[in-house]
Amino acid sequence: MSQIFHRSTNTMSRATIFGAVFVVAALGWMAMEIQRSPYVTYAGVRKPQPVPFSHQHHVSGLGIDCRYCHTSVETSSFAGIPPTKTCMNCHSQIWTNAQLLEPVRASYRSGESLQWTRVNQLPDFVFFNHSIHINKGVGCNTCHGPVDQMPLMYQQESLQMEWCLDCHRAPAKNLRPRDQVFNMRYQQPTSTNPVIVDGQTFMDQMSLGSALVKKYGVRSVGDITSCNTCHR
Template identity: 45%
Template sequence: MTQIFSPVADTWLRLFLLGSAAVLVGGTVGIIGFARSAYITSTEVRPAQPVPFSHRHHAGELGIDCRYCHSGVETGPQAGLPPTETCMTCHSEIWTNSTMLAPVRQSLASNTPIQWTRVAKLPDYVFFRHDVHIAKGVGCVSCHGRIDKMALTYRENSFTMDFCLDCHRDPVPQLRPQDRIADMTWKPSADARAAGAAIAAHEGVRLGELTHCYVCHR
């Protein structure tokens, strides 16, 4: 009887199947890793801005509250960017001839807003409101990280669906008192879960509904 396959054919078949599985698994892992990389999520990227504004100096060293510049964060869906008049509240008195601040002075003189490059942004298909999160006890640092330490602003968190869902599944440990919303150095008590649960109950956080699709996609 003639043998159709050589004695090593079975070995080659096994190697082929093993190699195919390795390529499939490796390719899948690679695609997922690339999708979550800083290149795609834009984390750690410091985009060029018209003025090299330093949160580390203003929020960290000077202790300016986030809400002084981002005045819409408690009242609307967007935190908002400060109008030039807000900048000039201080800079009409200090650093008045700074070359670095020339775009600010020009903006005021021409009554034209400064065209900042957005750092924190979500896709258009995501429904998000700053005021709701602030009202329920989510602090600035939970999403934006220690922005008070950033010399140039960058996105610390990826703002992927996973990032949002991780909090929505169990927001209780993230919640803080209203008077600590913008406090970057605040630490919860020893029993953060009990304290957060009390805040969630007081603010009416509907814990069982936060992962429903319609919460973020409308």
């Protein structure tokens, strides 16, 4: 019986087995990428809402502070979704006939809640607290992104644990003075645009951050990366 396959088949079969290592590695890499992708995290996804509320218009266009609507963000774990009455503070006067706002007026008339779709959603086993982050100098847009440029709200970051830990392991790289937390146009200090805190001028983020870690009494990295800081 003569050989069916040419001798080169040996090399090919070895190359195939060797290549399988890369195929398996590529599959692993793909799985990791998919796990981090918006397909899983919903980052950047504009979810449907009962009213297409524009943060861009209300923040950039009208100059309304975050806290006008999200009243409990400084004192509570929950930032607070405004009740319909907060909308009607202005919209009882402005755009009173707009069809777009009919769900808001209907909710105000009937007393039924507007059912917004939650955008930044954490799993129930994570106990996130807004007030502690605000009071230690984490800016709104550090986590929520450029909300003042979002015509429709979306989640900026992955909100995955590695993303939380990225900052918890080195909080100094994101802290800013408390009075700038709600400033959507805040920029980290540079040599041309220094930030002044208590009369001291800071030219770079790391020196400002470490000074603020001390000033605001941010707990040690060991403390804030401990499991039970977030998972209680």
